[in-house]
Amino acid sequence: MVFEFLSDQSVQYALISGIAIALFCSTVGLFLVLRKFALFGDALAHTAFGGVAFGLFIGVYPLWAAYIVSILGALGLTKLRQRFDISGDAAVAILLTSGIAVGIILFSIIDVDDHQLDDEHDVKQLNGIENIEESHDEESHDEESHDEESHDEESHDEESHDEESHDEESHDEHDMDDFREMKHAHDMEEFLFGSILQITQENVITILILCVIILIILRIIYKKLLYATFSEEQAKVSGIPVEKINYLLIGMSGVAAVTSMQLVGVLLVSALFVIPNVSAMLFGRSFRQTITLSTCFSLFSVVIGIIIAIPFGIEPSGCIVLLAIGILIASLIIKSTGIVKTAGFSPKAA
Numbered sequence: 001m002v003f004e005f006l007s008d009q010s011v012q013y014a015l016i017s018g019i020a021i022a023l024f025c026s027t028v029g030l031f032l033v034l035r036k037f038a039l040f041g042d043a044l045a046h047t048a049f050g051g052v053a054f055g056l057f058i059g060v061y062p063l064w065a066a067y068i069v070s071i072l073g074a075l076g077l078t079k080l081r082q083r084f085d086i087s088g089d090a091a092v093a094i095l096l097t098s099g100i101a102v103g104i105i106l107f108s109i110i111d112v113d114d115h116q117l118d119d120e121h122d123v124k125q126l127n128g129i130e131n132i133e134e135s136h137d138e139e140s141h142d143e144e145s146h147d148e149e150s151h152d153e154e155s156h157d158e159e160s161h162d163e164e165s166h167d168e169e170s171h172d173e174h175d176m177d178d179f180r181e182m183k184h185a186h187d188m189e190e191f192l193f194g195s196i197l198q199i200t201q202e203n204v205i206t207i208l209i210l211c212v213i214i215l216i217i218l219r220i221i222y223k224k225l226l227y228a229t230f231s232e233e234q235a236k237v238s239g240i241p242v243e244k245i246n247y248l249l250i251g252m253s254g255v256a257a258v259t260s261m262q263l264v265g266v267l268l269v270s271a272l273f274v275i276p277n278v279s280a281m282l283f284g285r286s287f288r289q290t291i292t293l294s295t296c297f298s299l300f301s302v303v304i305g306i307i308i309a310i311p312f313g314i315e316p317s318g319c320i321v322l323l324a325i326g327i328l329i330a331s332l333i334i335k336s337t338g339i340v341k342t343a344g345f346s347p348k349a350a
Contacts, residue, residue, distance in 0.1 A: 015303060020208050029277050044095070045266045051066035052065065053102065070258050276324055301321075
């Protein structure tokens with residue numbers, strides 16, 4: 001069958017996770033785009049990359065470390081930006097470059113430690129071989145000087161020593177294999193380019209829970225967030241806690257960026273935040289219409305991208321982004337030719 005690969009559990013996990021990520025990335029991303037903070041998601045993802053490296057460096061589960069580092073970094077920089085009047089694009093550049101720089105340094109340190117462990121393992125193997133040879137020579141000498149009964153006892157001792165040495169070598173090799181598997185599971189390329197097919201059942205549950213939490217929060221603060229997005233000063237005058245809402249949006253953006261990093265990787269996270277929303281804003285007459293179109297475009301890109309990529313051995317992250325870009329190009333053509341009559345997105349109609 002053509003779609004037989006869909007019965008694979010890893011593909012099913014990828015689709016479920018991709019749908020959840022598409023939902024909250026397009027929703028949160030629209031508020032960032034409207035605030036002219038389109039690259040903020042990209043900056044958060046790069047900061048999360050540093051968090052991943054930090055988690056591996058200190059021996060903590062990397063994604064949880066990425067969530068903490070990304071959110072704290074974004075909140076801290078936002079506070080500094082407000083206090084010292086740093087422009088938005090400069091703040092994004094600082095967050096982006098510092099995150100990727102820290103990640104590269106920590107990954108390089110981890111790689112050096114890995115090589116040192118390999119060297120130590122090689123030395124242990126050589127020492128084990130030498131010990132076995134020395135023991136064999138000593139036992140051969142004793143065999144010539146002792147009677148037949150001693151020979152039997154020493155042969156038994158030799159076999160026991162060989163078995164113990166073999167067990168030690170097997171144990172060392174097993175430890176190194178486990179370490180290499182752990183390193184491979186958290187390879188730097190997986191975080192840079194995404195590893196949607198490596199997602200486990202636990203990851204899926206976590207992503208779904210985060211998706212539900214973010215969507216519920218957005219539903220609760222929808223009107224206040226919308227008001228603060230289009231007219232921050234008037235929202236403050238009306239008694240809306242704009243600063244708290246902004247921090248909450250930043251926190252949700254950080255969670256969305258780290259989570260979507262598993263789907264498309266650090267380098268392409270901003271695509272999920274920006275491209276579907278830009279396409280939707282070309283047609284949506286109101287905020288609700290725009291967010292609906294953005295969600296549809298994002299879902300289509302993710303689901304079809306995964307379905308196309310897997311049978312042909314293509315990286316899903318690249319296929320997802322190219323589909324989103326294809327939708328944007330088609331939207332621009334339709335808009336320019338006037339095939340669809342629309343006035344485009346208008347904040348007044350939100």
